[in-house]
Amino acid sequence: MEEITIVTALFDIGREKWTGFERNKNEYIEYFKFWARMRNNVVVYTDHETAEQVRMIRNSFGLTDRTTVIVIDDITVFDAEIYRLMERVLSNETAIKFRRKPNSPECYNALYDYMMYLKPYFIADAIKQGFADGMIAWMDFGYNHGGKFYTNPLEFDYLWKFDFSPKIHLFSVETLDDMPIFEIVRTMKTYVAGGIVVAPPNLWEVLAALFRKHVCSLASCGMMDDDQTLLIMAYRERPELFEIHPIEDFFCPLKDFGGSHLTIYWRQSKRTRLTARKLWQKRHYRQALQGYLKYAVEKLRSK
Template identity: 45%
Template structure:
Protein backbone atom coordinates (compact mmCIF):
# COMPACT_ATOMS: atom_id res chain seq x y z
CA UNK A 1 0.00 0.00 0.00
CA UNK A 2 1.64 3.22 -1.16
CA UNK A 3 1.70 6.03 1.40
CA UNK A 4 1.45 9.75 0.92
CA UNK A 5 3.84 11.53 3.28
CA UNK A 6 2.98 14.79 5.02
CA UNK A 7 5.52 16.85 6.94
CA UNK A 8 6.07 20.42 8.11
CA UNK A 9 8.81 22.84 9.06
CA UNK A 10 8.38 26.11 10.95
CA UNK A 11 11.09 28.33 12.40
CA UNK A 12 10.56 28.58 16.17
CA UNK A 13 14.04 29.90 16.96
CA UNK A 14 15.39 26.51 17.93
CA UNK A 15 18.97 27.66 17.36
CA UNK A 16 18.54 29.50 20.69
CA UNK A 17 17.31 26.48 22.68
CA UNK A 18 20.18 26.05 25.13
CA UNK A 19 21.28 22.42 25.08
CA UNK A 20 18.85 21.62 22.25
CA UNK A 21 20.17 23.95 19.54
CA UNK A 22 19.28 23.15 15.94
CA UNK A 23 19.30 25.94 13.38
CA UNK A 24 17.22 26.12 10.21
CA UNK A 25 20.12 25.00 8.04
CA UNK A 26 20.50 21.92 10.20
CA UNK A 27 16.85 20.98 9.70
CA UNK A 28 17.10 21.54 5.96
CA UNK A 29 20.08 19.16 5.90
CA UNK A 30 18.06 16.60 7.89
CA UNK A 31 15.27 16.84 5.33
CA UNK A 32 17.70 16.53 2.42
CA UNK A 33 18.97 13.26 3.90
CA UNK A 34 15.62 11.50 3.41
CA UNK A 35 14.02 13.71 0.71
CA UNK A 36 14.81 11.37 -2.19
CA UNK A 37 12.03 9.03 -1.02
CA UNK A 38 9.77 8.51 -4.05
CA UNK A 39 6.38 8.90 -2.41
CA UNK A 40 4.08 11.84 -2.97
CA UNK A 41 5.09 14.42 -0.38
CA UNK A 42 3.25 17.42 1.08
CA UNK A 43 5.20 19.89 3.23
CA UNK A 44 3.71 22.77 5.22
CA UNK A 45 6.10 25.65 5.81
CA UNK A 46 6.54 29.43 5.69
CA UNK A 47 7.52 31.43 2.64
CA UNK A 48 11.27 31.55 3.29
CA UNK A 49 11.63 27.77 2.97
CA UNK A 50 9.30 27.01 0.03
CA UNK A 51 11.81 27.34 -2.80
CA UNK A 52 14.57 25.47 -0.96
CA UNK A 53 12.32 22.50 -0.19
CA UNK A 54 11.12 22.35 -3.79
CA UNK A 55 14.69 22.67 -5.05
CA UNK A 56 15.82 19.68 -2.99
CA UNK A 57 13.04 17.50 -4.35
CA UNK A 58 13.64 18.82 -7.88
CA UNK A 59 17.28 17.77 -7.67
CA UNK A 60 16.08 14.24 -6.97
CA UNK A 61 13.65 14.37 -9.91
CA UNK A 62 10.64 14.46 -7.57
CA UNK A 63 9.22 17.95 -8.03
CA UNK A 64 6.03 16.60 -9.64
CA UNK A 65 5.46 14.41 -6.59
CA UNK A 66 5.88 17.33 -4.21
CA UNK A 67 3.45 19.95 -2.96
CA UNK A 68 4.64 22.70 -0.61
CA UNK A 69 1.90 24.58 1.24
CA UNK A 70 2.85 28.11 2.28
CA UNK A 71 1.61 29.17 5.70
CA UNK A 72 1.91 32.81 6.76
CA UNK A 73 1.60 32.14 10.49
CA UNK A 74 1.49 28.67 12.03
CA UNK A 75 -0.43 30.02 15.02
CA UNK A 76 -3.37 30.62 12.67
CA UNK A 77 -4.09 26.87 12.63
CA UNK A 78 -5.66 27.30 16.08
CA UNK A 79 -4.88 30.66 17.68
CA UNK A 80 -7.22 30.10 20.62
CA UNK A 81 -5.46 26.86 21.54
CA UNK A 82 -2.06 28.52 21.19
CA UNK A 83 -3.10 31.30 23.58
CA UNK A 84 -4.39 28.77 26.13
CA UNK A 85 -1.14 26.85 25.92
CA UNK A 86 0.88 30.01 26.37
CA UNK A 87 -1.08 31.06 29.43
CA UNK A 88 -0.47 27.69 31.09
CA UNK A 89 3.20 27.51 30.17
CA UNK A 90 3.86 31.06 31.37
CA UNK A 91 2.92 29.89 34.86
CA UNK A 92 6.02 29.15 36.95
CA UNK A 93 4.19 26.42 38.87
CA UNK A 94 3.51 24.58 35.61
CA UNK A 95 7.16 24.93 34.57
CA UNK A 96 8.53 23.59 37.83
CA UNK A 97 6.12 20.64 37.78
CA UNK A 98 8.33 19.01 35.15
CA UNK A 99 11.27 16.83 36.12
CA UNK A 100 13.60 18.62 33.70
CA UNK A 101 12.77 22.27 33.11
CA UNK A 102 15.53 22.54 30.50
CA UNK A 103 13.71 20.35 27.98
CA UNK A 104 11.73 22.49 25.51
CA UNK A 105 8.40 20.73 26.13
CA UNK A 106 8.48 22.09 29.67
CA UNK A 107 8.94 25.78 28.76
CA UNK A 108 8.50 26.54 25.06
CA UNK A 109 4.91 26.97 23.90
CA UNK A 110 5.84 27.18 20.21
CA UNK A 111 7.59 23.82 20.41
CA UNK A 112 4.57 22.11 21.95
CA UNK A 113 2.20 23.86 19.56
CA UNK A 114 3.95 22.82 16.36
CA UNK A 115 4.06 19.26 17.71
CA UNK A 116 0.25 19.52 17.90
CA UNK A 117 0.07 20.65 14.28
CA UNK A 118 0.87 17.25 12.80
CA UNK A 119 -2.76 16.20 12.65
CA UNK A 120 -3.87 19.76 11.81
CA UNK A 121 -1.71 19.78 8.68
CA UNK A 122 -2.96 16.41 7.51
CA UNK A 123 -6.61 17.29 8.14
CA UNK A 124 -6.10 20.49 6.15
CA UNK A 125 -4.57 18.51 3.27
CA UNK A 126 -7.45 16.00 3.33
CA UNK A 127 -10.16 18.64 3.47
CA UNK A 128 -8.62 20.61 0.59
CA UNK A 129 -8.39 17.48 -1.55
CA UNK A 130 -4.60 17.34 -1.67
CA UNK A 131 -4.43 13.78 -0.37
CA UNK A 132 -6.55 10.70 0.25
CA UNK A 133 -6.02 7.10 1.28
CA UNK A 134 -3.25 6.06 3.67
CA UNK A 135 -1.25 8.99 4.96
CA UNK A 136 2.01 8.91 6.91
CA UNK A 137 3.25 11.77 9.04
CA UNK A 138 7.06 11.92 8.91
CA UNK A 139 8.96 14.53 10.92
CA UNK A 140 10.86 17.01 8.76
CA UNK A 141 13.98 16.26 10.79
CA UNK A 142 13.44 12.49 10.68
CA UNK A 143 16.59 10.47 11.43
CA UNK A 144 18.55 13.68 12.15
CA UNK A 145 20.77 13.32 9.12
CA UNK A 146 21.78 9.78 10.00
CA UNK A 147 22.42 10.36 13.71
CA UNK A 148 19.33 8.39 14.75
CA UNK A 149 20.59 5.23 13.10
CA UNK A 150 19.83 5.04 9.37
CA UNK A 151 23.20 5.91 7.88
CA UNK A 152 22.90 5.64 4.09
CA UNK A 153 21.04 8.54 2.48
CA UNK A 154 21.14 6.95 -0.99
CA UNK A 155 19.00 4.09 0.34
CA UNK A 156 16.09 6.49 0.79
CA UNK A 157 15.70 6.38 -3.00
CA UNK A 158 12.72 4.01 -2.81
CA UNK A 159 8.93 4.10 -2.66
CA UNK A 160 7.64 3.51 0.85
CA UNK A 161 4.89 0.90 0.71
CA UNK A 162 3.48 -1.21 3.52
CA UNK A 163 0.18 -2.92 4.30
CA UNK A 164 -0.59 -1.08 7.54
CA UNK A 165 -3.80 -1.94 9.40
CA UNK A 166 -6.58 0.50 8.54
CA UNK A 167 -6.32 2.13 11.95
CA UNK A 168 -4.21 4.84 13.55
CA UNK A 169 -0.75 3.27 13.69
CA UNK A 170 1.43 4.54 16.54
CA UNK A 171 4.93 3.39 17.45
CA UNK A 172 5.70 2.81 21.11
CA UNK A 173 8.99 3.61 22.81
CA UNK A 174 8.07 1.41 25.77
CA UNK A 175 5.20 -0.86 26.73
CA UNK A 176 1.99 1.13 27.21
CA UNK A 177 0.94 1.46 30.85
CA UNK A 178 -2.84 2.00 30.90
CA UNK A 179 -2.95 2.55 34.66
CA UNK A 180 -0.32 5.21 35.17
CA UNK A 181 -1.85 8.69 35.65
CA UNK A 182 -1.12 11.20 32.90
CA UNK A 183 -0.01 13.85 35.38
CA UNK A 184 2.74 11.50 36.56
CA UNK A 185 3.89 10.93 32.98
CA UNK A 186 3.94 14.68 32.34
CA UNK A 187 5.89 15.29 35.53
CA UNK A 188 8.46 12.55 34.93
CA UNK A 189 8.65 13.39 31.20
CA UNK A 190 8.65 9.69 30.29
CA UNK A 191 8.05 8.81 26.64
CA UNK A 192 5.64 6.07 25.58
CA UNK A 193 4.77 7.04 21.99
CA UNK A 194 7.31 8.06 19.36
CA UNK A 195 5.67 10.90 17.44
CA UNK A 196 8.08 11.08 14.50
CA UNK A 197 5.99 8.62 12.43
CA UNK A 198 2.20 8.20 12.53
CA UNK A 199 0.24 6.34 9.84
CA UNK A 200 -3.54 6.32 9.34
CA UNK A 201 -6.22 6.41 6.62
CA UNK A 202 -7.56 9.86 5.75
CA UNK A 203 -10.86 9.57 7.64
CA UNK A 204 -9.15 8.47 10.87
CA UNK A 205 -6.80 11.45 10.76
CA UNK A 206 -9.92 13.57 11.26
CA UNK A 207 -10.77 11.55 14.36
CA UNK A 208 -7.20 11.63 15.60
CA UNK A 209 -7.07 15.42 15.31
CA UNK A 210 -10.26 15.68 17.39
CA UNK A 211 -8.88 13.35 20.07
CA UNK A 212 -5.52 15.14 20.14
CA UNK A 213 -7.11 18.56 20.65
CA UNK A 214 -9.41 17.17 23.33
CA UNK A 215 -6.39 15.68 25.09
CA UNK A 216 -4.47 18.95 25.00
CA UNK A 217 -7.44 20.89 26.32
CA UNK A 218 -7.80 18.38 29.16
CA UNK A 219 -4.17 18.93 30.11
CA UNK A 220 -4.54 22.70 29.91
CA UNK A 221 -7.62 22.60 32.15
CA UNK A 222 -5.35 21.00 34.77
CA UNK A 223 -2.69 23.67 34.35
CA UNK A 224 -0.35 21.34 32.45
CA UNK A 225 1.08 21.15 28.93
CA UNK A 226 3.23 18.66 27.04
CA UNK A 227 4.32 17.73 23.55
CA UNK A 228 2.78 15.33 21.05
CA UNK A 229 4.17 12.17 22.64
CA UNK A 230 1.92 12.51 25.68
CA UNK A 231 -0.96 13.80 23.55
CA UNK A 232 -0.76 10.68 21.36
CA UNK A 233 -0.89 8.49 24.45
CA UNK A 234 -3.95 10.33 25.75
CA UNK A 235 -5.69 10.04 22.38
CA UNK A 236 -5.01 6.30 22.35
CA UNK A 237 -6.39 5.87 25.87
CA UNK A 238 -9.56 7.75 24.90
CA UNK A 239 -10.52 5.36 22.06
CA UNK A 240 -8.23 2.37 21.88
CA UNK A 241 -10.29 0.45 19.30
CA UNK A 242 -9.23 2.74 16.43
CA UNK A 243 -5.50 2.48 17.22
CA UNK A 244 -2.77 -0.08 16.69
CA UNK A 245 0.36 0.18 18.83
CA UNK A 246 3.57 -1.18 17.30
CA UNK A 247 6.29 -1.90 19.85
CA UNK A 248 9.60 -0.66 18.47
CA UNK A 249 13.05 -0.14 19.91
CA UNK A 250 14.46 2.78 17.95
CA UNK A 251 13.25 6.08 16.52
CA UNK A 252 13.68 4.89 12.95
CA UNK A 253 11.91 1.52 13.37
CA UNK A 254 8.55 2.78 12.11
CA UNK A 255 10.15 3.05 8.67
CA UNK A 256 12.90 0.43 8.86
CA UNK A 257 10.67 -2.50 9.84
CA UNK A 258 7.50 -1.39 8.08
CA UNK A 259 8.52 -1.16 4.46
CA UNK A 260 12.16 -0.07 4.63
CA UNK A 261 13.92 -3.33 5.44
CA UNK A 262 16.78 -2.51 3.08
CA UNK A 263 17.82 0.56 5.08
CA UNK A 264 21.23 0.19 6.70
CA UNK A 265 21.47 0.79 10.44
CA UNK A 266 24.59 1.85 12.32
CA UNK A 267 26.00 -0.60 14.83
CA UNK A 268 23.83 -0.84 17.93
CA UNK A 269 26.86 -0.79 20.22
CA UNK A 270 26.91 2.97 19.77
CA UNK A 271 23.43 3.19 21.29
CA UNK A 272 23.72 0.80 24.24
CA UNK A 273 25.33 3.22 26.66
CA UNK A 274 22.50 5.68 26.09
CA UNK A 275 19.85 3.09 26.93
CA UNK A 276 21.81 2.04 29.98
CA UNK A 277 21.94 5.62 31.25
CA UNK A 278 18.22 6.20 30.68
CA UNK A 279 17.22 3.20 32.79
CA UNK A 280 19.63 4.20 35.56
CA UNK A 281 18.36 7.79 35.57
CA UNK A 282 14.73 6.71 35.72
CA UNK A 283 15.46 4.39 38.63
CA UNK A 284 17.15 7.23 40.47
CA UNK A 285 14.29 9.64 39.78
CA UNK A 286 11.60 7.29 41.07
CA UNK A 287 13.69 6.39 44.12
CA UNK A 288 14.02 10.05 45.09
CA UNK A 289 10.31 10.51 44.43
CA UNK A 290 9.39 7.68 46.80
CA UNK A 291 7.99 5.46 44.04
CA UNK A 292 9.90 2.38 44.99
CA UNK A 293 8.08 -0.10 42.73
CA UNK A 294 8.93 1.93 39.64
CA UNK A 295 12.47 2.49 40.92
CA UNK A 296 12.96 -1.25 41.29
CA UNK A 297 11.43 -1.89 37.84
CA UNK A 298 13.87 0.42 36.08
CA UNK A 299 16.84 -0.69 38.18
CA UNK A 300 16.17 -4.27 37.08
CA UNK A 301 16.06 -3.08 33.45
CA UNK A 302 19.34 -1.26 34.05
CA UNK A 303 20.94 -4.45 35.41
CA UNK A 304 19.58 -6.52 32.54
CA UNK A 305 21.09 -4.09 30.04
CA UNK A 306 24.48 -4.41 31.75
CA UNK A 307 24.35 -8.21 31.72
CA UNK A 308 23.06 -8.62 28.16
CA UNK A 309 25.42 -6.11 26.60
CA UNK A 310 28.41 -6.55 28.90
CA UNK A 311 28.48 -2.90 29.84
Protein backbone atom coordinates in the same frame (compact mmCIF):
# COMPACT_ATOMS: atom_id res chain seq x y z
CA MET B 1 1.50 -3.11 -0.98
CA GLU B 2 -0.13 0.29 -0.52
CA GLU B 3 1.83 3.45 -1.25
CA ILE B 4 2.12 5.88 1.66
CA THR B 5 1.59 9.64 1.31
CA ILE B 6 3.94 11.62 3.57
CA VAL B 7 3.01 14.91 5.24
CA THR B 8 5.60 16.99 7.09
CA ALA B 9 6.30 20.57 8.17
CA LEU B 10 9.08 22.99 9.06
CA PHE B 11 8.67 26.41 10.64
CA ASP B 12 11.15 28.67 12.38
CA ILE B 13 10.23 28.37 16.05
CA GLY B 14 13.55 29.63 17.42
CA ARG B 15 15.27 26.27 17.91
CA GLU B 16 18.74 27.82 17.61
CA LYS B 17 18.12 29.64 20.93
CA TRP B 18 17.15 26.57 22.98
CA THR B 19 20.00 25.91 25.39
CA GLY B 20 21.07 22.29 25.10
CA PHE B 21 18.74 21.69 22.13
CA GLU B 22 20.22 24.13 19.61
CA ARG B 23 19.51 23.36 15.95
CA ASN B 24 19.16 26.02 13.30
CA LYS B 25 16.89 25.96 10.28
CA ASN B 26 19.71 25.06 7.89
CA GLU B 27 20.42 21.90 9.89
CA TYR B 28 16.81 20.84 9.43
CA ILE B 29 17.06 21.48 5.69
CA GLU B 30 20.04 19.11 5.61
CA TYR B 31 18.10 16.53 7.63
CA PHE B 32 15.28 16.74 5.10
CA LYS B 33 17.70 16.40 2.19
CA PHE B 34 18.90 13.09 3.68
CA TRP B 35 15.50 11.40 3.21
CA ALA B 36 14.02 13.59 0.45
CA ARG B 37 14.84 11.03 -2.26
CA MET B 38 11.79 9.01 -1.18
CA ARG B 39 9.57 8.63 -4.25
CA ASN B 40 6.34 8.99 -2.31
CA ASN B 41 4.00 11.94 -2.62
CA VAL B 42 5.27 14.43 -0.04
CA VAL B 43 3.22 17.37 1.27
CA VAL B 44 5.24 20.03 3.10
CA TYR B 45 3.83 22.85 5.24
CA THR B 46 6.34 25.67 5.64
CA ASP B 47 7.07 29.39 5.19
CA HIS B 48 7.91 31.21 1.94
CA GLU B 49 11.69 31.06 2.40
CA THR B 50 11.83 27.34 3.14
CA ALA B 51 9.28 26.50 0.45
CA GLU B 52 11.76 27.35 -2.30
CA GLN B 53 14.50 25.25 -0.68
CA VAL B 54 12.14 22.28 -0.39
CA ARG B 55 11.18 22.56 -4.06
CA MET B 56 14.82 22.76 -5.13
CA ILE B 57 15.77 19.68 -3.12
CA ARG B 58 12.91 17.55 -4.42
CA ASN B 59 13.46 18.84 -7.96
CA SER B 60 17.14 17.80 -7.77
CA PHE B 61 15.91 14.23 -7.24
CA GLY B 62 13.40 14.45 -10.10
CA LEU B 63 10.42 14.51 -7.74
CA THR B 64 8.79 17.86 -8.49
CA ASP B 65 5.55 16.20 -9.59
CA ARG B 66 5.42 14.23 -6.31
CA THR B 67 5.84 17.30 -4.11
CA THR B 68 3.24 19.74 -2.77
CA VAL B 69 4.34 22.76 -0.74
CA ILE B 70 1.77 24.69 1.29
CA VAL B 71 2.96 28.09 2.49
CA ILE B 72 1.82 29.46 5.86
CA ASP B 73 3.83 32.40 7.13
CA ASP B 74 2.15 32.57 10.55
CA ILE B 75 1.21 29.19 12.00
CA THR B 76 -0.15 30.74 15.18
CA VAL B 77 -3.34 31.63 13.28
CA PHE B 78 -3.95 27.96 12.38
CA ASP B 79 -5.61 27.45 15.78
CA ALA B 80 -5.08 30.77 17.55
CA GLU B 81 -7.28 29.82 20.51
CA ILE B 82 -5.15 26.78 21.38
CA TYR B 83 -1.91 28.71 20.93
CA ARG B 84 -3.10 31.39 23.37
CA LEU B 85 -4.18 28.65 25.78
CA MET B 86 -0.71 27.08 25.67
CA GLU B 87 0.93 30.45 26.23
CA ARG B 88 -1.27 31.07 29.26
CA VAL B 89 -0.53 27.68 30.84
CA LEU B 90 3.21 27.95 30.28
CA SER B 91 3.37 31.48 31.65
CA ASN B 92 2.98 29.81 35.05
CA GLU B 93 6.44 29.01 36.38
CA THR B 94 5.03 26.31 38.66
CA ALA B 95 3.79 24.37 35.63
CA ILE B 96 7.33 24.41 34.25
CA LYS B 97 9.10 23.49 37.49
CA PHE B 98 6.64 20.61 37.92
CA ARG B 99 8.48 18.76 35.13
CA ARG B 100 11.48 16.47 35.65
CA LYS B 101 13.52 18.29 32.98
CA PRO B 102 12.12 21.83 32.97
CA ASN B 103 14.69 23.05 30.44
CA SER B 104 13.31 20.76 27.72
CA PRO B 105 11.32 22.74 25.11
CA GLU B 106 8.07 20.84 25.66
CA CYS B 107 8.10 22.05 29.27
CA TYR B 108 8.26 25.80 28.68
CA ASN B 109 7.93 26.62 24.96
CA ALA B 110 4.33 27.17 23.85
CA LEU B 111 5.28 27.51 20.19
CA TYR B 112 7.03 24.12 20.23
CA ASP B 113 4.08 22.37 21.89
CA TYR B 114 1.73 24.10 19.47
CA MET B 115 3.77 22.91 16.49
CA MET B 116 3.63 19.33 17.78
CA TYR B 117 -0.11 19.68 18.39
CA LEU B 118 -0.65 20.71 14.76
CA LYS B 119 0.63 17.46 13.23
CA PRO B 120 -2.80 15.84 12.69
CA TYR B 121 -4.26 19.23 11.76
CA PHE B 122 -1.78 19.63 8.92
CA ILE B 123 -2.75 16.21 7.59
CA ALA B 124 -6.49 16.85 7.97
CA ASP B 125 -5.97 20.09 6.03
CA ALA B 126 -3.98 18.31 3.29
CA ILE B 127 -6.80 15.76 2.94
CA LYS B 128 -9.41 18.51 2.79
CA GLN B 129 -7.49 20.30 0.03
CA GLY B 130 -7.12 17.08 -1.97
CA PHE B 131 -3.34 16.82 -1.59
CA ALA B 132 -3.30 13.58 0.43
CA ASP B 133 -5.28 10.36 0.25
CA GLY B 134 -4.89 6.64 0.84
CA MET B 135 -2.74 5.69 3.82
CA ILE B 136 -1.03 8.83 5.13
CA ALA B 137 2.01 9.16 7.38
CA TRP B 138 3.13 12.10 9.42
CA MET B 139 6.94 12.16 9.21
CA ASP B 140 9.03 14.75 11.03
CA PHE B 141 10.89 17.08 8.66
CA GLY B 142 14.13 16.37 10.53
CA TYR B 143 13.53 12.63 10.65
CA ASN B 144 16.72 10.60 11.30
CA HIS B 145 18.64 13.79 12.17
CA GLY B 146 20.76 13.58 9.04
CA GLY B 147 22.18 10.09 9.53
CA LYS B 148 21.84 9.41 13.24
CA PHE B 149 20.15 6.04 12.68
CA TYR B 150 19.92 5.42 8.92
CA THR B 151 23.39 5.88 7.46
CA ASN B 152 23.04 5.92 3.66
CA PRO B 153 20.95 8.68 2.04
CA LEU B 154 21.10 6.94 -1.35
CA GLU B 155 19.02 4.09 0.08
CA PHE B 156 16.10 6.49 0.52
CA ASP B 157 15.64 6.43 -3.26
CA TYR B 158 12.66 4.09 -2.98
CA LEU B 159 8.87 4.12 -2.85
CA TRP B 160 7.66 3.42 0.67
CA LYS B 161 4.82 0.91 0.58
CA PHE B 162 3.23 -1.15 3.31
CA ASP B 163 -0.18 -2.69 3.90
CA PHE B 164 -1.20 -1.06 7.17
CA SER B 165 -4.61 -1.90 8.61
CA PRO B 166 -7.20 0.95 8.54
CA LYS B 167 -6.32 2.19 12.02
CA ILE B 168 -4.06 4.81 13.62
CA HIS B 169 -0.64 3.21 13.87
CA LEU B 170 1.59 4.19 16.79
CA PHE B 171 5.11 2.90 17.35
CA SER B 172 5.93 2.28 21.00
CA VAL B 173 9.38 2.41 22.58
CA GLU B 174 7.94 1.51 25.99
CA THR B 175 5.19 -0.89 26.99
CA LEU B 176 1.96 1.04 27.47
CA ASP B 177 0.78 0.99 31.07
CA ASP B 178 -1.72 2.77 33.34
CA MET B 179 0.48 5.53 34.72
CA PRO B 180 -1.72 8.58 35.46
CA ILE B 181 -1.40 11.36 32.92
CA PHE B 182 -0.23 13.91 35.50
CA GLU B 183 2.62 11.53 36.37
CA ILE B 184 3.50 11.06 32.69
CA VAL B 185 3.68 14.84 32.34
CA ARG B 186 5.72 15.22 35.53
CA THR B 187 8.22 12.43 34.84
CA MET B 188 8.25 13.07 31.08
CA LYS B 189 7.97 9.36 30.36
CA THR B 190 7.85 8.65 26.63
CA TYR B 191 5.86 5.70 25.31
CA VAL B 192 5.50 6.33 21.59
CA ALA B 193 7.54 7.85 18.78
CA GLY B 194 6.06 11.07 17.47
CA GLY B 195 8.28 11.17 14.38
CA ILE B 196 6.08 8.79 12.37
CA VAL B 197 2.36 8.15 12.81
CA VAL B 198 0.32 6.40 10.10
CA ALA B 199 -3.45 6.44 9.57
CA PRO B 200 -6.14 6.43 6.85
CA PRO B 201 -7.81 9.73 5.86
CA ASN B 202 -10.98 9.28 7.94
CA LEU B 203 -9.03 8.93 11.19
CA TRP B 204 -6.74 11.94 10.88
CA GLU B 205 -9.59 14.36 11.52
CA VAL B 206 -10.68 12.20 14.47
CA LEU B 207 -7.14 12.33 15.87
CA ALA B 208 -7.02 16.11 15.40
CA ALA B 209 -10.25 16.44 17.39
CA LEU B 210 -8.88 14.17 20.13
CA PHE B 211 -5.70 16.27 20.29
CA ARG B 212 -7.73 19.44 20.76
CA LYS B 213 -9.89 17.87 23.45
CA HIS B 214 -6.91 16.63 25.42
CA VAL B 215 -4.90 19.84 25.12
CA CYS B 216 -7.88 21.52 26.78
CA SER B 217 -7.99 18.76 29.41
CA LEU B 218 -4.32 19.29 30.25
CA ALA B 219 -4.78 23.07 30.35
CA SER B 220 -7.72 22.77 32.75
CA CYS B 221 -5.31 21.02 35.14
CA GLY B 222 -2.61 23.66 34.65
CA MET B 223 -0.40 21.41 32.51
CA MET B 224 0.81 21.28 28.93
CA ASP B 225 2.82 18.80 26.86
CA ASP B 226 3.70 17.81 23.32
CA ASP B 227 2.24 15.27 20.89
CA GLN B 228 3.68 12.18 22.56
CA THR B 229 1.48 12.66 25.62
CA LEU B 230 -1.50 13.70 23.51
CA LEU B 231 -1.17 10.46 21.54
CA ILE B 232 -1.33 8.44 24.76
CA MET B 233 -4.40 10.35 25.92
CA ALA B 234 -6.09 9.80 22.55
CA TYR B 235 -5.26 6.09 22.67
CA ARG B 236 -6.65 5.71 26.18
CA GLU B 237 -9.94 7.31 25.17
CA ARG B 238 -10.39 5.43 21.89
CA PRO B 239 -8.15 2.32 21.96
CA GLU B 240 -10.26 0.61 19.29
CA LEU B 241 -9.01 3.15 16.74
CA PHE B 242 -5.35 2.32 17.28
CA GLU B 243 -2.81 -0.37 16.53
CA ILE B 244 0.37 -0.34 18.63
CA HIS B 245 3.67 -1.62 17.23
CA PRO B 246 6.59 -2.17 19.63
CA ILE B 247 9.89 -0.89 18.20
CA GLU B 248 13.47 -0.86 19.48
CA ASP B 249 14.35 2.70 18.48
CA PHE B 250 12.45 5.90 17.68
CA PHE B 251 13.56 5.70 14.04
CA CYS B 252 12.76 1.99 13.50
CA PRO B 253 9.31 2.30 11.85
CA LEU B 254 10.64 2.91 8.34
CA LYS B 255 12.89 -0.15 8.41
CA ASP B 256 10.42 -2.41 10.19
CA PHE B 257 7.46 -1.50 7.98
CA GLY B 258 8.55 -1.49 4.36
CA GLY B 259 12.16 -0.29 4.33
CA SER B 260 14.05 -3.47 5.22
CA HIS B 261 16.88 -2.52 2.82
CA LEU B 262 17.81 0.57 4.84
CA THR B 263 21.19 0.39 6.58
CA ILE B 264 21.15 1.37 10.25
CA TYR B 265 23.72 2.17 12.91
CA TRP B 266 23.36 0.68 16.39
CA ARG B 267 25.60 1.74 19.23
CA GLN B 268 26.49 -1.18 21.48
CA SER B 269 25.30 0.85 24.47
CA LYS B 270 21.83 1.12 22.93
CA ARG B 271 21.63 -2.64 22.42
CA THR B 272 22.65 -3.15 26.05
CA ARG B 273 19.97 -0.72 27.24
CA LEU B 274 17.27 -2.44 25.18
CA THR B 275 18.27 -5.84 26.55
CA ALA B 276 18.15 -4.49 30.11
CA ARG B 277 14.72 -2.97 29.49
CA LYS B 278 13.34 -6.29 28.21
CA LEU B 279 14.72 -8.08 31.28
CA TRP B 280 13.06 -5.50 33.54
CA GLN B 281 9.73 -5.93 31.78
CA LYS B 282 10.01 -9.69 32.35
CA ARG B 283 10.71 -8.96 36.05
CA HIS B 284 14.25 -10.31 35.94
CA TYR B 285 15.26 -7.35 38.07
CA ARG B 286 18.77 -8.39 39.13
CA GLN B 287 19.85 -9.13 35.56
CA ALA B 288 18.19 -5.93 34.39
CA LEU B 289 20.06 -3.82 36.94
CA GLN B 290 23.33 -5.44 35.89
CA GLY B 291 22.44 -4.60 32.30
CA TYR B 292 21.68 -0.96 33.11
CA LEU B 293 25.00 -0.69 34.96
CA LYS B 294 26.79 -2.13 31.92
CA TYR B 295 24.91 0.35 29.73
CA ALA B 296 26.06 3.28 31.89
CA VAL B 297 29.69 2.15 31.61
CA GLU B 298 29.45 1.72 27.82
CA LYS B 299 27.78 5.12 27.49
CA LEU B 300 30.58 6.83 29.41
CA ARG B 301 33.26 5.08 27.34
CA SER B 302 31.63 6.16 24.08
CA LYS B 303 31.84 9.87 24.95
